[in-house]
Amino acid sequence: xxxxxxxxxxxxxxxxxxxxxxxxxxxxxxxxxxxxxxxxxxxxxxxxxxxxxxxxxxxxxxxxxxxxxxxxxxxxxxxxxxxxxxxxxxxxxxxxxxxxxxxxxxxxxxxxxxxxxxxxxxxxxxxxxxxxxxxxxxxxxxxxxxxxxxxxxxxxxxxxxxxxxxxxxxxxxxxxxxxxxxxxxxxxxxxxxxxxxxxxxxxxxxxxxxxxxxxxxxxxxxxxxxxxxxxxxxxxxxxxxxxxxxxxxxxxxxxxxxxxxxxxxxxxxxxxxxxxxxxxxxxxxxxxxxxxxxxxxxxxxxxxxxxxxxxxxxxxxxxxxxxxxxxxxxxxxxxxxxxxxxxxxxxxxxxxxxxxxxxxxxxxxxxxxxxxxxxxxxxxxxxxxxxxxxxxxxxxxxxxxxxxxxx
Numbered sequence: 001x002x003x004x005x006x007x008x009x010x011x012x013x014x015x016x017x018x019x020x021x022x023x024x025x026x027x028x029x030x031x032x033x034x035x036x037x038x039x040x041x042x043x044x045x046x047x048x049x050x051x052x053x054x055x056x057x058x059x060x061x062x063x064x065x066x067x068x069x070x071x072x073x074x075x076x077x078x079x080x081x082x083x084x085x086x087x088x089x090x091x092x093x094x095x096x097x098x099x100x101x102x103x104x105x106x107x108x109x110x111x112x113x114x115x116x117x118x119x120x121x122x123x124x125x126x127x128x129x130x131x132x133x134x135x136x137x138x139x140x141x142x143x144x145x146x147x148x149x150x151x152x153x154x155x156x157x158x159x160x161x162x163x164x165x166x167x168x169x170x171x172x173x174x175x176x177x178x179x180x181x182x183x184x185x186x187x188x189x190x191x192x193x194x195x196x197x198x199x200x201x202x203x204x205x206x207x208x209x210x211x212x213x214x215x216x217x218x219x220x221x222x223x224x225x226x227x228x229x230x231x232x233x234x235x236x237x238x239x240x241x242x243x244x245x246x247x248x249x250x251x252x253x254x255x256x257x258x259x260x261x262x263x264x265x266x267x268x269x270x271x272x273x274x275x276x277x278x279x280x281x282x283x284x285x286x287x288x289x290x291x292x293x294x295x296x297x298x299x300x301x302x303x304x305x306x307x308x309x310x311x312x313x314x315x316x317x318x319x320x321x322x323x324x325x326x327x328x329x330x331x332x333x334x335x336x337x338x339x340x341x342x343x344x345x346x347x348x349x350x351x352x353x354x355x356x357x358x359x360x361x362x363x364x365x366x367x368x369x370x371x372x373x374x375x376x377x378x379x380x381x382x383x384x385x386x387x388x389x390x391x392x393x394x395x396x397x398x399x400x401x402x403x404x405x406x407x
Contacts, residue, residue: 074155278296
């Protein structure tokens with residue numbers, strides 16, 4: 001009979017390893033479960049030496065899309081729940097995968113796990129694919145033995161996060177497109193259409209209305225200095241790109257993000273909902289509160305919210321309540337801070353955090369819907385004013401010149 005090397009965890013979550021002689025991997029799994037052990041990997045001794053030798057991911061790990069990660073996590077959750085080991089589940093999903101990077105990622109994870117490494121440690125080799133919160137959940141599951149449940153919890157978190165980001169991007173795409181269209185149309189009219197009218201109106205300068213004179217001056221400037229203007233815009237773009245990569249530039253961009261009209265309140269709700277969802281998801285998985293807040297701080301995309309979670313971390317490390325610094329922050333509505341405080345007093349903080357996060361996400365979705373409803377007519381009005389104003393300025397001289405010639 002063949003020999004199998006296995007790694008497993010006992011009822012308390014302590015790691016175990018050894019070898020067993022059996023006819024198949026399924027028989028080894030049954031033998032371990034009878035002994036009250038939970039296998040994490042089972043590998044034939046004869047196959048262990050060359051497994052995955054051809055897989056050489058880059059030093060920064062393999063990158064796959066968030067949608068692929070969600071699909072992998074969901075499939076793993078179902079297969080682990082039915083008693084399949086992590087290594088076998090990874091191999092099975094890899095065989096069905098179509099994308100080369102997904103196959104490579106799963107094969108590397110399987111090889112690492114079969115070598116006796118914890119699944120969470122294997123995931124840490126690929127930070128561009130798996131976010132820290134997801135890895136923290138897997139690490140918590142290895143201690144509690146609830147891998148399937150926390151895999152599904154992580155899947156739900158990633159799916160909700162992707163949906164919220166998709167909604168925010170969708171809300172910003174339409175006005176951005178409309179504004180770009182309005183600007184490009186105006187530039188086209190000023191640089192290609194208006195100069196043709198300028199030749200017609202040249203001998204009638206005295207009869208031209210003020211709006212037309214202003215547009216003609218702008219058109220002449222654009223045509224005469226188009227190269228300087230183009231290079232200046234490129235320079236501003238490059239300079240702005242490098243500026244926002246500096247701490248001061250990033251802080252300025254974050255401030256603008258939170259305070260710009262219409263969009264500011266949406267971004268505030270976005271960062272708050274994501275942070276609360278992180279803390280609540282990790283806390284409900286059994287992760288201690290300090291690590292929960294530390295993860296939320298590290299993964300926060302806005303420096304002002306990151307500073308808020310730094311204050312929260314400092315306060316809870318000296319024994320204060322999580323809600324205390326939230327009451328003092330203008331970034332957190334008092335109603336939310338009050339609900340979190342109630343959760344602390346009742347001993348149901350994790351539950352309350354998840355409920356508050358869900359409430360905040362619903363508010364965010366409603367805000368996006370409301371903003372989109374108002375932005376569409378506003379952008380149409382702006383486009384009408386810009387393009388209509390240019391067209392009117394072009395046609396006004398026709399009527400003015402006609403009246404002058406009639407007299």
